[in-house]
Every structure is written in C-alpha cells, then in structure tokens.
Amino acid sequence: MSRRRPTLKWPLIIKPLILHLLTLIVALSALLVVLVRFDSGGYYTIQTFAPLAADTVHRDSHGALYVKRTPEFDALLKAAPGAWFVAEDERGQRVSFGQVPAAYASLATALRGVPFGDLRGRDAGDGLAIVIREHTGPAGKLTIMAHGEVDSLTWQMALAAHIITLPIFALLALVTLIATPIIVRKALAGVERIAQEAKNISASRRGVRLTETAVPVEIAPLVTAVNEALDRLDEGHERQRRFIAAAAHELRTPIAILRVKIDAADDATSRSLAVEVARLTTLAEQLLDLHRMEASGQKETIQLARLAKRVVADLAPLLIQSGRTVAVVVEPHQPIQGETGAVERVLANLVLNAAEHGGRQVIVRVHGTCIEVEDDGPGIPVDERERVFEPFQRLRPRQTGAGLGLNLVQQVIDRHGGRVTILDAPGGGALIRVAFPPHPGVAPPPVPPAA
Structure with missing residues (x-):
C-alpha cells in the first residue's frame, strides 16, 4: 500500500483557518466576559413596552388624552401585571396608566426635558426599572415613561454582545475562507512556474x-x-x-x-x-x-531516392561478399529537409542491421517521405519492438554488434521530427519504416498502408 503524499493545503490553508476560527471564538468569549464584568447588575424594562403604550393613547373630541387598551397591550399585562406608564404630548398634556411609584412622581411632570433614558431597578418586582422614549401613536408624538416586563441586564449584555460581534465574526470568517486560498495560491505561483520549467529539462x-x-x-x-x-x-x-x-x-x-x-x-x-x-x-x-x-548540423533538401541508391551502392560489395543481396525499390516520393550525413547513417545502420540479423535478402523501398528496410529473416517479436531502440540492447545475447545502431536511428529521427515503426514484412521478416515530416512548402504525401 503506497503512502499518501503530503500536501501543502493542510499546513497552509486548513490549519490557519482553524487557528483563525479558534481565535475568533476566544475573542468573542473574552468580549462577553468583559461586558458582563463591567455590568453593575440590576433589572431593566424591555424596550418593546414603550411603543405598545404609545399605541393605547388616544385623543377625545376635546383633544384630551385617554388610554384605550389594545390586545397586544393586554397580552403584555399578563406577563407583567405591575406595568405602568406616563405619556406626555408636545403641549404638556399627560395621561397615565397603572400605579406610578412615588420616586418617579416628580419626573412624570417633566418628561419633555428627558426624551431618552433608562433606569434600572434593584429587584424584578419593585417597579423602578423604566425606559423613557419618544414614540408616535394615535395621539401624535408622545414622550413615554414606562415600566413593563423586566429582564436581567447580564443576559441582555450577552445578547447585545452576540448581536454586535456575530456579524463581525461571520465577516472575518468569510474573508478568511476566501482570501487565504487566494493568498496561498499566489504565494506558490512561483512553484508552479518552476514545475513548468522542470518539464523542459x-x-x-x-x-x-x-x-x-x-x-x-x-x-x-x-x-x-x-x-x-x-x-x-x-x-x-x-x-x-x-x-x-x-x-x-x-x-x-x-x-x-x-x-x-x-x-x-x-x-x-x-x-x-x-x-x-x-x-x-x-x-x-x-x-x-x-x-x-x-x-545540429545544417539542414538541406534531401532526395531520398538518390540518398538510398548512394548508400546501398556503398554497402552492396560488403553484403554480396557475405552472401546477401540488396535491392532498391523507388516509388513516388517527395523531398525532405534534414542533415544528409545523419540520414545516410540512419539508412546504413538499418541496412547493416537487416543484413546481420535478418535473412539473405534486403530491400530498401522509398515512397512518399518514407524509407523502408525489409528483410526475409525471423523478424522482431512484438514485445521486443520498443526495447530494441534502447542503447546496447540485443535480441539475443550472442549477437554481434554493439547494440547502438537502432538507438542512434531513433535519436536522429526524433531530432528530425520523424517516426520509426517496426512492422512485419509480407514475407515474414522485419520491416522498419522511417517516416520523415514533409519538406516545408510541399503537400504531405498519403500515409502508406501498414504492412
């Protein structure tokens, strides 16, 4: 079982994201503790009671204020039966509901001077926790001093802390999730560049x-x-x-x-x-x-038929002396561009290889931009056709030769942008086809059929 390769995504992206998340959680908790720590305690009236009280204040036909309870107001009274309020309009008229504590009797006569305020109570039921707000209701703009349902300020501070910090927390988390991968990707862009450079080596x-x-x-x-x-x-x-x-x-x-x-x-x-x-x-x-x-040598226009006849003419005495025959078959062909000396050595290597490891007859065929060397020997097994192009590779250990010929052929043809293919000859031997790219400006010839 292969070991999984390590990735930079975990140490550079996932771990920092987890660290940022934990940091934000700790910071949020610390802020909450600080807010609660600075809280002096006590109870306060929930602010939703003041607008409900303003909705119950109406005017009669003479412009006097009076209280007309609404279903929402009655529902709140069930939760806070000791609720009370004082409402004062812009002309100084006042109307009240419930029992106003004596501590606020004097304040009730001067509400227009205190448009906004919050006072806490010592106990939940002492009636001293009030809010002062300005609201508009059926009777117009009013200043309301009210005592309704109360709550602990500690929980309210916690709620306020969450309301303030949770959007900040969500924004920071979103920015971190989006920005961190982008930053890491840009930081490692150079690594991708050198990876591309390494492919060119x-x-x-x-x-x-x-x-x-x-x-x-x-x-x-x-x-x-x-x-x-x-x-x-x-x-x-x-x-x-x-x-x-x-x-x-x-x-x-x-x-x-x-x-x-x-x-x-x-x-x-x-x-x-x-x-x-x-x-x-x-x-x-x-x-x-x-x-x-x-x-790279100087490239020139090469006529394959002339080159093939010249190489075979040089090698023919040696082949005939060793009891072999060699022939050149020229079919419709086209010129190529390449290094004449290198292409000559390619053909010489193929002919000598066929004469040494093939049969008694060697045929050099030229057609299109291809040269084929065919022999009537035992052929090359299919599973060996890739391996024979490796340097110093022989089909049989006792064969003569250094095993460099076909490897050099492969290198020369690769440098010319061509291709070498080993096929079965019609007579049962081996057929090695060397295909060169067409000469620039000359239409490519039809691809010869596979032997």
Missing part, C-alpha cells in the same frame, strides 16, 4: 535551469540544490561526450589502415575480414554519431 535540452527568484525564500534552497545537481550532470555528460568523441577518433585511424591492407591483400582469407572491418568502422561511426547528436 531533457537529455536533448541541457543547460536549462530553474528560476530561483520566482519561488519563496523557503523553497529557494531546494531550487538551488536542483540547479547545482543539473550543473553536475551537465559536467559529467560533457566529460562523457568528450571521451566518446576522442575514443571514436582514435579508433578510426587504425581501422582505416587495417581496411586498406585488407583491400590490398591477395588471399581470400584476408579479404574475408572486410565484413568485420566494416563492422568496426560502423561502430566507430556510431560512437561519433553520439558526439554529433549534440550539435
């Missing part, structure tokens, strides 16, 4: 480095370490490339001398070594091809 595109200034300082050491590792890899690759190039150049001279001596020899035994010398020559050229892959 490949064996054929060396020298690419990740941008260290695009990431946060906490991640910068990791990016720096990756760039330093890439530097070391490039340095090692360069040393390997120089070694291969030097080795190949050193091999070419003795091989060329040996080839000249064999060609000048009179006896058949010496001449029979020509095939082995050709194989050594091919191996040296393949090693040089690895070196040549590093720098």
Whole structure:
C-alpha cells in the first residue's frame, strides 16, 4: 500500500483557518466576559413596552388624552401585571396608566426635558426599572415613561454582545475562507512556474535551469540544490561526450589502415575480414554519431531516392561478399529537409542491421517521405519492438554488434521530427519504416498502408 503524499493545503490553508476560527471564538468569549464584568447588575424594562403604550393613547373630541387598551397591550399585562406608564404630548398634556411609584412622581411632570433614558431597578418586582422614549401613536408624538416586563441586564449584555460581534465574526470568517486560498495560491505561483520549467529539462535540452527568484525564500534552497545537481550532470555528460568523441577518433585511424591492407591483400582469407572491418568502422561511426547528436548540423533538401541508391551502392560489395543481396525499390516520393550525413547513417545502420540479423535478402523501398528496410529473416517479436531502440540492447545475447545502431536511428529521427515503426514484412521478416515530416512548402504525401 503506497503512502499518501503530503500536501501543502493542510499546513497552509486548513490549519490557519482553524487557528483563525479558534481565535475568533476566544475573542468573542473574552468580549462577553468583559461586558458582563463591567455590568453593575440590576433589572431593566424591555424596550418593546414603550411603543405598545404609545399605541393605547388616544385623543377625545376635546383633544384630551385617554388610554384605550389594545390586545397586544393586554397580552403584555399578563406577563407583567405591575406595568405602568406616563405619556406626555408636545403641549404638556399627560395621561397615565397603572400605579406610578412615588420616586418617579416628580419626573412624570417633566418628561419633555428627558426624551431618552433608562433606569434600572434593584429587584424584578419593585417597579423602578423604566425606559423613557419618544414614540408616535394615535395621539401624535408622545414622550413615554414606562415600566413593563423586566429582564436581567447580564443576559441582555450577552445578547447585545452576540448581536454586535456575530456579524463581525461571520465577516472575518468569510474573508478568511476566501482570501487565504487566494493568498496561498499566489504565494506558490512561483512553484508552479518552476514545475513548468522542470518539464523542459531533457537529455536533448541541457543547460536549462530553474528560476530561483520566482519561488519563496523557503523553497529557494531546494531550487538551488536542483540547479547545482543539473550543473553536475551537465559536467559529467560533457566529460562523457568528450571521451566518446576522442575514443571514436582514435579508433578510426587504425581501422582505416587495417581496411586498406585488407583491400590490398591477395588471399581470400584476408579479404574475408572486410565484413568485420566494416563492422568496426560502423561502430566507430556510431560512437561519433553520439558526439554529433549534440550539435545540429545544417539542414538541406534531401532526395531520398538518390540518398538510398548512394548508400546501398556503398554497402552492396560488403553484403554480396557475405552472401546477401540488396535491392532498391523507388516509388513516388517527395523531398525532405534534414542533415544528409545523419540520414545516410540512419539508412546504413538499418541496412547493416537487416543484413546481420535478418535473412539473405534486403530491400530498401522509398515512397512518399518514407524509407523502408525489409528483410526475409525471423523478424522482431512484438514485445521486443520498443526495447530494441534502447542503447546496447540485443535480441539475443550472442549477437554481434554493439547494440547502438537502432538507438542512434531513433535519436536522429526524433531530432528530425520523424517516426520509426517496426512492422512485419509480407514475407515474414522485419520491416522498419522511417517516416520523415514533409519538406516545408510541399503537400504531405498519403500515409502508406501498414504492412
């Protein structure tokens, strides 16, 4: 069972959100405690009684004030039977309901001077908790001093604290939920950028480095370490490339001398070594091809038919000497654009590979922008067709050759934007098709049918 990979979402988003939530809860609780702590106690009248009292005050035909109870007023009296009020209009007329405490008798005569007020009572039933408000009712604008249903100020303070702080709490929570992911996403935008840059790093595109200034300082050491590792890899690759190039150049001279001596020899035994010398020559050229892959040569227009005839003409004496035949079949074709030397080596590798591992007959076919090399040998198993393009890979351990030919073919064709396909030949052998992209400005040819 694979271990689940860690994510930055939890430490950067979820944990801060939980911390903010807990902080807000603690702050709300502390505010409530402070409000209750500063409360001096006592009871106060609920403010809804004053407007109900104003609705009961009417005027008679002479303009005098009188009280006419409403159903809402009667319902409140059931909850607070000791309720009372005094109402005074703008002309100083007053009307009262219930028993007004003696402590407020003097205040009842001067309500217009106190348009708003709250007084607490010591006990719930002493009748001293009052509110003074201005309300408009059937009798017009009135100043009401009233005592109705009472409540503890502590609970009212708690309710007020919730009314004030809950919207703030909800707003902060909403802002946190929306803003935190956006902030984190922007902070990690540089990480996504270097991830895209990392996708461009490949064996054929060396020298690419990740941008260290695009990431946060906490991640910068990791990016720096990756760039330093890439530097070391490039340095090692360069040393390997120089070694291969030097080795190949050193091999070419003795091989060329040996080839000249064999060609000048009179006896058949010496001449029979020509095939082995050709194989050594091919191996040296393949090693040089690895070196040549590093720098793109000059591309030019290539006529595939001419190139195929030229390569086959060079290889034909070696193949005929080893008892094999080779033929070139030219069908309607089109020019391509590429490196002539590289394409020649591709075809030479395919022909030699077919002659060495295939049967007795090799056919080179040119059509469209494709070159096919067909043999009448045992063929290549389907499950091995991807693996034979790997370097130093052989179908059978005792086979001759270094196992570099098809790998170099794959690299050259990839660099030209083409494709290599292994198919079954009609006669039962192997057919390797190399398809090049069409020359710019030339209409693409029809795709040949699969063999």
